[in-house]
Amino acid sequence: MRANFSIAEENYIKSIYHLQQATGEVNTNALANHLNTKAASVTDMLKKLQAKNLLNYLPYKGFKLSREGNKAAVMIIRRHRLWEFFLVDKLHFNWDEIHEVAEELEHIRSKKLIDKLDEFLGYPKFDPHGDPIPDSNGKIDELKQLPLANLPVNKQAIITSVLNQSNELLAFLSSRNIAIGTVLEIKDKLPFDNSVEIKFKNKQSINISEQVAKAIQVNPL
Amino acid sequence: MRANFSIAEENYIKSIYHLQQATGEVNTNALANHLNTKAASVTDMLKKLQAKNLLNYLPYKGFKLSREGNKAAVMIIRRHRLWEFFLVDKLHFNWDEIHEVAEELEHIRSKKLIDKLDEFLGYPKFDPHGDPIPDSNGKIDELKQLPLANLPVNKQAIITSVLNQSNELLAFLSSRNIAIGTVLEIKDKLPFDNSVEIKFKNKQSINISEQVAKAIQVNPL
DNA sequence: ATTTATTTTTAGATTTGTCTAAAAATAAAT
DNA sequence: ATTTATTTTTAGACAAATCTAAAAATAAAT
Numbered sequence: 187m188r189a190n191f192s193i194a195e196e197n198y199i200k201s202i203y204h205l206q207q208a209t210g211e212v213n214t215n216a217l218a219n220h221l222n223t224k225a226a227s228v229t230d231m232l233k234k235l236q237a238k239n240l241l242n243y244l245p246y247k248g249f250k251l252s253r254e255g256n257k258a259a260v261m262i263i264r265r266h267r268l269w270e271f272f273l274v275d276k277l278h279f280n281w282d283e284i285h286e287v288a289e290e291l292e293h294i295r296s297k298k299l300i301d302k303l304d305e306f307l308g309y310p311k312f313d314p315h316g317d318p319i320p321d322s323n324g325k326i327d328e329l330k331q332l333p334l335a336n337l338p339v340n341k342q343a344i345i346t347s348v349l350n351q352s353n354e355l356l357a358f359l360s361s362r363n364i365a366i367g368t369v370l371e372i373k374d375k376l377p378f379d380n381s382v383e384i385k386f387k388n389k390q391s392i393n394i395s396e397q398v399a400k401a402i403q404v405n406p407l
Numbered sequence: 408m409r410a411n412f413s414i415a416e417e418n419y420i421k422s423i424y425h426l427q428q429a430t431g432e433v434n435t436n437a438l439a440n441h442l443n444t445k446a447a448s449v450t451d452m453l454k455k456l457q458a459k460n461l462l463n464y465l466p467y468k469g470f471k472l473s474r475e476g477n478k479a480a481v482m483i484i485r486r487h488r489l490w491e492f493f494l495v496d497k498l499h500f501n502w503d504e505i506h507e508v509a510e511e512l513e514h515i516r517s518k519k520l521i522d523k524l525d526e527f528l529g530y531p532k533f534d535p536h537g538d539p540i541p542d543s544n545g546k547i548d549e550l551k552q553l554p555l556a557n558l559p560v561n562k563q564a565i566i567t568s569v570l571n572q573s574n575e576l577l578a579f580l581s582s583r584n585i586a587i588g589t590v591l592e593i594k595d596k597l598p599f600d601n602s603v604e605i606k607f608k609n610k611q612s613i614n615i616s617e618q619v620a621k622a623i624q625v626n627p628l
Numbered sequence: 629a630t631t632t633a634t635t636t637t638t639a640g641a642t643t644t645g646t647c648t649a650a651a652a653a654t655a656a657a658t
Numbered sequence: 659a660t661t662t663a664t665t666t667t668t669a670g671a672c673a674a675a676t677c678t679a680a681a682a683a684t685a686a687a688t
Contacts, residue, residue, distance in 0.1 A: 226678080
C-alpha cells in the first residue's frame with residue numbers, strides 16, 4: 187500500500203519519533219508542546235494515526251509508533267536531512283538557516299526525487315548537524331557522537347559536525363581541509379595544553395587546540 | 408507587506424495567469440476545468456483573491472489578475488521553472504517526469520532558497536521546456552520561440568527546447584555539443600534537402616537535417 | 629482513602645477548501 | 659421580445675485540522 191500522509195500527519199509522526207528517541211516516553215502534553223499546538227488537537231490526531239495503523243494507542247494509557255509508523259518517520263527524516271545537506275553543501279546556506287526550509291521540503295513525497303537527490307549528493311551519511319541520514323531502505327547508521335577531544339588515541343573516527351559555527355573557526359577548519367566526513371585519528375594527546383595531534387588518512391598530521399577539539403564532533407568507526 | 412499565500416491560492420493564481428496568457432480571456436468554467444474542480448469552488452476562491460487585492464473581480468462580469476496578482480504569479484512560475492531546471496540539469500530527470508514534482512516544489516516559499524537555487528544553477532534563462540524563467544525581480548525574457556528550421560539566415564538565436572525527446576536525437580545532439588542554451592545562427596539553407604548549415608559562437612559549423620532543424624526550438628536574440 | 633492536582637479526552641465551534649443542488653444573471657435562438 | 663440554454667453565483671453541507679471550555683480518568687498528596 188502506497189504511503190501518503192498529510193503534512194500535519196507527517197509532522198506528528200516525526201515529532202513522536204524524535205520524542206521517543208530522546209526520552210523513551212512521550213505523552214500528550216509533551217507532544218502538544220513540541221508541535222506548538224494544544225493537547226485536544228493531539229488527541230484527535232492520535233486517533234487518526236491509530237486508525238491508519240501508524241500508532242499503538244490506548245486512550246489515557248499511552249501511545250507509541252507502530253512498526254509501520256516508525257518506518258514512515260524514518261523516511262520523513264531521510265528527506266529532511268538530505269535536503270539539509272543539499273542546502274548547506276550545494277546552496278551554501280549557513281547551518282542555522284536550514285531548518286525551516288527543510289521543514290517544508292521534507293513533505294515533498296516523491297521517492298524518485300529523494301533517491302535521485304541522494305545520488306546527486308553522493309550518498310551522504312550525515313547531515314550538517316552530524317545526524318545520520320537513513321538510506322533508501324530506511325537503515326540508519328546509529329551514531330554515538332562525541333567531541334574529538336574525548337576520542338581515544340589511535341581510534342579512527344569521522345567528523346559529523348562542528349558545534350561552534352563562528353566564521354573564524356569554519357575558515358580555520360577549511361584551510362586545514364577539515365570538513366564533515368573527514369576521517370582522522372588521534373595520535374597523541376599533549377597533557378600540558380590538552381591539544382591533540384591528529385592524523386588524516388593521507389598520513390598528514392597537524393596539531394589542534396583543546397577548544398577546537400571540543401567543538402569538533404566525531405563518530406568512531 | 409510579506410506575500411504569503413496558501414497552496415490553493417497559489418494554484419489559482421498560477422492557473423489564471425496561464426489562461427490569461429494563452430487565451431486572453433478566462434472564465435469561471437474554464438478555470439474550474441483547468442484546476443480540475445467545480446465552478447462553485449472557483450467562485451468562492453475568486454472572492455477570496457479579490458479580498459486580498461490579487462484580482463479585479465466583478466460578479467457575473469469577469470475577472471483578471473491585478474498588478475499585484477500578476478507579480479505573485481510570476482514568482483510562482485519562477486519557482487516552478489527553476490525547480491524544473493534543477494530536476495533535469497542536476498538530478499537527470501526526463502522532461503516528462505518533472506511537472507508533478509515541480510508542482511509541489513513551487514509552493515515552498517523562501518525567497519532566499521529560490522535566489523540561492525538560481526545562483527547554483529547559473530541563472531538559467533529557460534526551463535527544460537524552453538519557457539523563460541523570470542529573474543528575481545520578476546522580469547521575463549519574452550519568448551518568441553520558433554523551430555530552428557524557420558530561423559532567418561544570419562540571425563543569432565538560443566536553443567530553448569527540443570520537441571522530440573527520443574534518446575537517439577538527444578544522443579545525437581549531445582555528441583555535437585548542442586544543448587539548451589547553445590547560441591547559434593544559420594549560415595545557409597540548402598534547398599535540395601532543406602538541411603541547414605549552422606555555426607556556433609566558437610566559429611565551428613555543422614550541417615543539420617530538416618527533421619532535426621524542425622525539432623529544435625530557438626529564441627532569436 | 630479521600631481530597632487535590634495533573635493529564636487526557638470529549639463536546640462543540642471555527643477556518644479553509646471543497647462539494648451538490650438550486651437560484652440568478654447573462655447569452656443565444658427562435 | 660420571449661423562450662431556451664449556458665454560465666455564474668448562492669445556499670447549505672462536509673472533511674480536515676485546529677481551538678476553547680468542560681468533563682473524565684489517572685496520579686499525587688495528605
